Amino acid sequence: MSDTVTLYTYFRSSCSARLRIALHLKNIPFNPVFINLLRDEQSSEAHRAINPSGTVPALVVQNSSGTSVTITQSLAALEYLDETFPQTPKILPNDAESRALVRTLAQIIGCDIQPVTNLRILKRVAPLGADRTVWSKDLIEDGLRAYETIVAKSAGKFSVGDQITLADICLIPAAWGAERVGVDLTAFPVTNGIVQRLENEEAVRLGHWKTQPDTPEELRV
Template sequence: MAVPEFEVHTYNRSSCSGRLRIALNLKNLQADYVYVHLFKGEQRSGNHLQLNPSGTVPVLLHRKEGEEVTFPITQSIAALEYLEEIVPNQVPLLPPLSQPLDHAKVRTLVNIVAIDIQPFSNRSVVKRVTDLGGNAEEWNSGFMMKGLQAYEAVAAKTAGKYSVGDRITLADVCLVPAIWAAEKNSVELEKLPTVMAHLRGDVRVGGSPESALE
């Protein structure tokens, strides 16, 4: 049996890790998964920090045949774009290069999730809010709703069957785990009709939190 080319350091409740698992599944790429338990602080271990100085997940390692892994990819969007660049024709998750405006639409939505939504729900940020005496749940859900409303407004102009047109893109890959997190934080998703209408089941396959170890 062939050894998977990819190794992913992940945690099932990490939305950033969820993006990568979904993309690998959609592209039918096999990976070995190394589970890093964030609630047990395994991301702060010496071994993990040597791999990823940021102390976060996911980390993508690509084991090319006959070569040593020389660079761990420690940011989820960089990892997604890397997969797209090395296997662009295996379920493309970006529009053709001949459609630069559609590229920009996808990347706009990706960045809304990666910059305007996810960082505020990061475990270390939420813990800091709690330590300062704030209401972490209210903080988290408020920023999630604000970001998802921005996604909703943009997607209302770009969506077909999915967030941008009629094919799954990196925007959908990033959106789905954001919705998992929003559901856990009691965000009023019924206020986001475009977002919810375009969360089709085939994006979720293989990527749900339940598909990974606790």
């Protein structure tokens, strides 16, 4: 009996996209369960029993031993996949210094950029009178400036050298979200070059929000 992987996902969710890309990159078969955020399905009692935060994604792995693990934060889930599914490519480098650099970049995305694109955060901004698109665009650009400064020194083909890492898996969905609110990625030339190269990767195409079974027909490629 092999491990069974289930991913609770939504096509527009950048955190869900991280896991979709990683699963495809490692050629790990998974069963998607689609949670429609616009219909508030993430807040249902059934979903909160899986993910108490009432968000997506949630990664559930039924191990061959019969035990099950549920991980409800994408960065933790990505590291779990790298540790428990050792098939290449690895998304964290072998040396401690490079791992710390990759995690730093991933957390710039996860802590500084992604939260301001989160639907439940944006819903709370609008009643305060702020233009939520302008508000999120400014903060995304702040995060991308920090990302650009670091990768200007670390980049090869991708963010840290020439292999796709955890940082890149977080970057590309963030770039999709940035473009939606009008960020000009060419203002960040090193980062933009990395994004363009990532767009050509099969795992990224398979994980793209436009190609998901729950993507509305009018938004599909």
